Amino acid sequence: MKTKVSALDGWFDANPERPRLIGSRCGSCRSYFFPKETFACRNPSCGSAELADVALSATGTLWSYTDNHYQPPAPYVSPEPFVPYAIAAVELADEKMVVLGQVAHGVATADLKVGMRMELVAETLYSDDAKEYLVWKWTPAARSASPARSRS
Amino acid sequence: MSERKVAVLGVGMHPWGKWGKNFVEYGVAAARAALADAGIAWKDVQFVAGGDTIRNGYPGFIAGATVAQALGWSGAQVTSCYGACASGSQAVSVARAHILAGNCDVALVVGADTTPKGFFAPQAGERGTDPDWLRFRLLGATNPVYFALYARRRMALYGATDRDFAKVKVKNARHGLENPYARYRKLVTEEEVLASPMVSDPLRLLEICATSDGGAALVLTSMAYARKHATDPVTISAVSTVTPRYPSTVIEMPNFATDSAAAVPPPPVAFRDSITAAAYAQAGIGPEDVDVAEVYDLSSALELDWYENIGLCPAGDAEKLLNDGVTTIGGRVPVNPSGGLSCFGEAIPAQAIAQVCELTWQLRGQATGRQVERAKVGVTVNQGLFGHGSSVVVQR
Numbered sequence: 001m002k003t004k005v006s007a008l009d010g011w012f013d014a015n016p017e018r019p020r021l022i023g024s025r026c027g028s029c030r031s032y033f034f035p036k037e038t039f040a041c042r043n044p045s046c047g048s049a050e051l052a053d054v055a056l057s058a059t060g061t062l063w064s065y066t067d068n069h070y071q072p073p074a075p076y077v078s079p080e081p082f083v084p085y086a087i088a089a090v091e092l093a094d095e096k097m098v099v100l101g102q103v104a105h106g107v108a109t110a111d112l113k114v115g116m117r118m119e120l121v122a123e124t125l126y127s128d129d130a131k132e133y134l135v136w137k138w139t140p141a142a143r144s145a146s147p148a149r150s151r152s
Numbered sequence: 153m154s155e156r157k158v159a160v161l162g163v164g165m166h167p168w169g170k171w172g173k174n175f176v177e178y179g180v181a182a183a184r185a186a187l188a189d190a191g192i193a194w195k196d197v198q199f200v201a202g203g204d205t206i207r208n209g210y211p212g213f214i215a216g217a218t219v220a221q222a223l224g225w226s227g228a229q230v231t232s233c234y235g236a237c238a239s240g241s242q243a244v245s246v247a248r249a250h251i252l253a254g255n256c257d258v259a260l261v262v263g264a265d266t267t268p269k270g271f272f273a274p275q276a277g278e279r280g281t282d283p284d285w286l287r288f289r290l291l292g293a294t295n296p297v298y299f300a301l302y303a304r305r306r307m308a309l310y311g312a313t314d315r316d317f318a319k320v321k322v323k324n325a326r327h328g329l330e331n332p333y334a335r336y337r338k339l340v341t342e343e344e345v346l347a348s349p350m351v352s353d354p355l356r357l358l359e360i361c362a363t364s365d366g367g368a369a370l371v372l373t374s375m376a377y378a379r380k381h382a383t384d385p386v387t388i389s390a391v392s393t394v395t396p397r398y399p400s401t402v403i404e405m406p407n408f409a410t411d412s413a414a415a416v417p418p419p420p421v422a423f424r425d426s427i428t429a430a431a432y433a434q435a436g437i438g439p440e441d442v443d444v445a446e447v448y449d450l451s452s453a454l455e456l457d458w459y460e461n462i463g464l465c466p467a468g469d470a471e472k473l474l475n476d477g478v479t480t481i482g483g484r485v486p487v488n489p490s491g492g493l494s495c496f497g498e499a500i501p502a503q504a505i506a507q508v509c510e511l512t513w514q515l516r517g518q519a520t521g522r523q524v525e526r527a528k529v530g531v532t533v534n535q536g537l538f539g540h541g542s543s544v545v546v547q548r
């Protein structure tokens with residue numbers, strides 16, 4: 001079995017049981033950032049260097065969504081043949097920010113509705129001979145209670 | 153400052169298309185056309201501002217000098233500007249500032265591009281800190297993905313339909329039909345738009361702007377110079393190049409997330425609304441004064457967002473404005489009489505300049521086959537990646 005690793009170190013905790021996006025939070029004004037800010041808070045009234053890693057909310061509300069019917073150019077690593085996928089923009093309530101992610105495999109735009117509850121999952125983005133590279137994805141929250149549906 | 157205006161003495165374009173030539177050739181053709189239109193010799197140009205292209209190697213990063221050298225070194229001062237899709241208005245802004253500061257009387261603004269086929273892809277190499285690279289790697293988020301997110305949001309918030317979006321394309325195709333500089337000059341029906349392949353739901357192939365080759369140029373002069381060389385020239389009364397205010401709460405290409413509004417409330421005027429608001433304030437006008445507009449219709453649906461962002465109607469009313477024919481030539485405030493990106497495709501550094509060319513022809517009454525009657529005030533709006541607002545107010 002291949003080792004599962006994050007497709008981009010430091011951006012999210014790929015723990016399959018409980019994946020979380022890793023952002024940063026300003027110790028001074030309490031603003032959140034994703035991806036992480038490493039050297040200064042971007043609130044123009046703040047600018048503090050006191051930034052700490054923080055796990056962002058794993059659920060949110062669907063702000064909008066779409067999909068890709070054509071294969072994107074590199075550096076996207078596409079399976080052959082290309083498999084269309086949906087993309088979601090999800091609003092996190094506590095952080096008051098919208099975060100993009102692909103939508104979990106097997107969920108199509110017809111399954112989505114603006115305003116619905118979404119949650120984070122970790123899925124394979126691509127793999128090579130040794131490893132599977134995981135990325136965060138969004139999926140309708142209700143799905144977590146039941147086994148994943150197949151759309152084959 | 154006594155005078156805030158500069159004159160547009162000449163405009164010129166090289167037709168948009170997929171010609172496959174060196175971008176410099178388009179830039180030179182557009183520059184020569186603008187100089188001829190102004191009746192000014194190249195050697196009388198004192199300042200050259202180029203809009204850069206990042207897809208044509210080193211000459212593209214210094215586009216002002218590249219075009220100046222191709223026209224023949226004349227000792228003119230030069231600058232080259234990059235602001236993604238807003239590069240052209242960055243060049244306009246710098247040229248105008250030099251004129252208003254008294255540093256020169258005659259400036260040439262030029263932008264040209266040669267583009268590859270297909271989706272815009274990020275610069276090559278492994279670049280794990282560049283959001284424009286990472287959005288392709290981690291999300292496969294092409295430009296149409298972002299346009300489609302806005303389109304779907306419009307449908308959810310305001311009840312916009314596929315048919316509304318298709319009507320924008322139908323309108324722009326009709327507007328651009330007689331425009332000799334447009335790449336696509338063919339009428340389409342709603343049915344043809346709706347039958348074209350889905351690219352990113354809900355946007356179809358005919359609703360997403362292509363990438364094109366093309367070139368556009370302006371000859372800008374001080375008002376004092378213009379008074380000696382022309383009667384009643386078109387003028388530029390405002391240029392806005394504003395950036396967003398923190399926190400910017402609309403997801404923007406190529407970002408993964410918006411700013412957080414958890415600690416600081418969103419600004420009273422959102423970024424896209426602030427772009428023309430700044431231009432109107434500079435020109436001392438309001439959206440009710442606008443007779444014609446050129447807006448950045450990267451997608452059919454995005455044109456509707458712009459109606460609201462530039463103040464033509466309240467949020468949620470754009471579909472009504474479109475369906476009532478207000479934004480069609482013959483209506484109260486025609487939008488994209490040139491045919492817009494829908495008929496041109498995007499030649500990045502030339503596009504914001506081309507918007508000013510079109511409004512200049514409109515205000516002069518020279519827009520054959522697409523003329524907006526009695527237009528006195530025109531506005532352009534455009535937005536470049538990474539927070540580049542762009543708007544120019546043109547008056548006569």
Ligand SMILES: [Zn+2]
Pocket residue numbers: 026027028029030031041042043046047048
């Ligand atoms: Zn802070």
